[in-house]
Amino acid sequence: MSVVSLLAELADVGASRAGGYDRLAWTRADSKCREWFVAQSESRGLDVEVDRNGNLWAWLNPSLPGSALVVGSHLDSVPRGGAFDGPLGIASAFAALDLLADFAPTRPIAIVAFADEEGARFGVACAGSRLLTGALAADTFRSLTDADGVTTAEAMSNAGQSPDHVGADLERVARIGEFIELHVEQGHLRTSAGVDGLTPDAPLGLATEIWPHGRWRVDLIGQQNHAGTTRLADRVDPMLDLARVILEVRNAAEASGILATVGRVRVSPGAVNAIPGSASAWIDARGSDEDRVVSVMGDIGRGAVLESWTPTTPFDSAFVADVGKAIGGDLPLLPSGAGHDAGVLALAGIPTAMILVRNPSGISHAPEEFAEDGDCERGVVALAAAMRSRTA
Ligand code: HGY
Ligand code: MN
Ligand code: MN
Numbered sequence: 001m002s003v004v005s006l007l008a009e010l011a012d013v014g015a016s017r018a019g020g021y022d023r024l025a026w027t028r029a030d031s032k033c034r035e036w037f038v039a040q041s042e043s044r045g046l047d048v049e050v051d052r053n054g055n056l057w058a059w060l061n062p063s064l065p066g067s068a069l070v071v072g073s074h075l076d077s078v079p080r081g082g083a084f085d086g087p088l089g090i091a092s093a094f095a096a097l098d099l100l101a102d103f104a105p106t107r108p109i110a111i112v113a114f115a116d117e118e119g120a121r122f123g124v125a126c127a128g129s130r131l132l133t134g135a136l137a138a139d140t141f142r143s144l145t146d147a148d149g150v151t152t153a154e155a156m157s158n159a160g161q162s163p164d165h166v167g168a169d170l171e172r173v174a175r176i177g178e179f180i181e182l183h184v185e186q187g188h189l190r191t192s193a194g195v196d197g198l199t200p201d202a203p204l205g206l207a208t209e210i211w212p213h214g215r216w217r218v219d220l221i222g223q224q225n226h227a228g229t230t231r232l233a234d235r236v237d238p239m240l241d242l243a244r245v246i247l248e249v250r251n252a253a254e255a256s257g258i259l260a261t262v263g264r265v266r267v268s269p270g271a272v273n274a275i276p277g278s279a280s281a282w283i284d285a286r287g288s289d290e291d292r293v294v295s296v297m298g299d300i301g302r303g304a305v306l307e308s309w310t311p312t313t314p315f316d317s318a319f320v321a322d323v324g325k326a327i328g329g330d331l332p333l334l335p336s337g338a339g340h341d342a343g344v345l346a347l348a349g350i351p352t353a354m355i356l357v358r359n360p361s362g363i364s365h366a367p368e369e370f371a372e373d374g375d376c377e378r379g380v381v382a383l384a385a386a387m388r389s390r391t392a
Contacts, residue, residue: 001098003380004373006091007083010036020080020367025116025127026054026155033075033087037113040094046111051172052165053131054115054156060097061108067177068108069390071096071383074117074128074341082369084184086117088357088376092182096384105391107177114341121146121155123215123282124308129341133348134168141166147266173348178390180323181342182355182383184371186364191332198332198358203375204382205332206320207354210313210343212290214297216283216304218245224269224277238279239267245281248300256296258287259337282307286337313343319351326389327355327382338364355382 013036014021014029023029034056041048041058049057059068073089093111115128122144130136142163144152153163188197191205198205222238246262253260264282283304287293290312297304324331336343336354346352357379361370371379 001095003088003091003095003376006040006094007087007376010087010091011083014077016080016367018080020082021077022079023075023077023081024079024121025076025118026121026152026159026161030076031159034113037075037090041111044094044097050161051132051169052167053128053169054161054166055128055132056113056115058111059108060110061105062110064106064108066107068110068175069105069387070110070112070176070179071181071387072110072112072114072341073181073183074114076116076118076120078118078120078365080367081118081120082184082364082366084357084359084369084371085186085364086183088184088371088379089182092357092376092380092383095380096387099380099384100388103388103391105387107391108175109387109391110176117341119215119308122152123217125213125215125310125339126341126344127152129344131166132169133173133344134170135344135347138167173350176345176350178319179342179345179350179352180355180383180386180390181340181352182357182379183336183338183340183342184364184369185356185359186336186338186369187359188362189334189337191334193332195332197362198334198356200358202332203358203372203378204327204329205334205356205358206324207315207336207342207356208317208320208333209315210310210336210339210346211286211288212293212310212312213284213286213339214293214309215307216285216297217307218281218283218304220245220279220281222276222278225275227273227275230275235275237275239276242267242279242281245283245300249283249285252296252300253285256287256292258285258289258293258296260285260296260300286339288335310339310343310347313346315342315346315353316351320353322389323353323355323386326386328385353386355379355386
């Protein structure tokens with residue numbers, strides 16, 4: 001089945017009326033994507049299992065000796081996310097396996113769908129892969145709640161996944177010899193050839209590293225009161241501080257050459273006619289220079305609560321070179337400003353590579369995210385070549 005047809009099977013799953021996809025972790029839409037994963041796996045005779053952290057694994061020849069080559073990505077999205085971020089990597093893995101139907105691998109191969117990569121609901125990115133490797137403590141994970149106060153444990157249970165044993169699964173990590181994640185390009189970062197993003201002549205690229213990435217929360221306290229009867233002089237309005245934080249984040253980012261964003265705010269009680277009693281803002285900061293990200297956030301992050309931090313994550317250059325050689329052609333090398341499960345596995349010491357597929361829109365985490373059918377097919381051929389070379 002082609003990768004385009006595989007993706008088309010998810011076209012209606014979690015489609016948002018406002019455009020894009022709402023497939024937040026452990027919601028109905030996420031569950032339907034997981035059902036699709038299981039159906040695609042079983043139709044190929046793969047052994048499907050769900051690990052203690054809710055990550056889905058589909059195994060080909062699990063009893064073969066040696067560590068596995070694992071390929072995959074994630075199924076969850078940000079609110080109104082694009083169609084490709086995550087699912088393209090998984091659909092490509094199934095389609096690549098179909099291209100290898102006549103091939104007898106010498107080691108196990110697994111396709112993985114990591115749970116809750118976006119962290120869009122509970123705030124911590126790559127929760128499934130971080131729990132797996134021990135980068136996210138079970139207690140910290142259990143303490144997370146979504147905007148409605150639903151805990152991670154409740155959300156998992158409601159989705160039919162036991163939360164009772166979440167936590168590091170190092171035996172499983174030891175079974176992963178190498179990991180390759182195919183992913184849609186998510187912006188036009190400069191390639192090693194000095195070009196801004198992949199081009200029609202270079203529809204595929206390889207990631208060299210993942211930029212450092214931090215998420216902070218700022219809580220601002222005011223005095224809830226009546227909008228129509230409280231004099232301005234008597235107000236304690238957290239929205240003024242919120243406005244200051246948002247502008248300060250942007251100014252500091254511009255001044256220092258990092259990328260910092262306030263993409264989420266929460267105002268209580270959120271009534272048109274009530275001065276808020278409190279407001280929270282979430283800051284996402286990243287950039288090519290880790291020290292600069294840390295120092296900028298040190299300045300503006302006073303009183304901010306660090307919710308997650310991932311250092312600069314270089315990929316194993318020898319492994320990336322081998323994958324590039326297997327694919328053939330002189331693939332451009334480019335950094336990833338976006339975080340990925342591949343980064344978590346790389347930090348756990350697993351040789352990891354990412355194949356990036358051109359996104360002419362240069363937009364991601366939005367309905368406009370896009371990849372041409374032809375480029376998606378090229379990505380599958382490349383992934384299949386890499387898989388063949390790593391399991392011959
Ligand atoms: O936020 C990120 O960079 C990734 O898409 N989770
Ligand atoms: Mn992704
Ligand atoms: Mn994403």
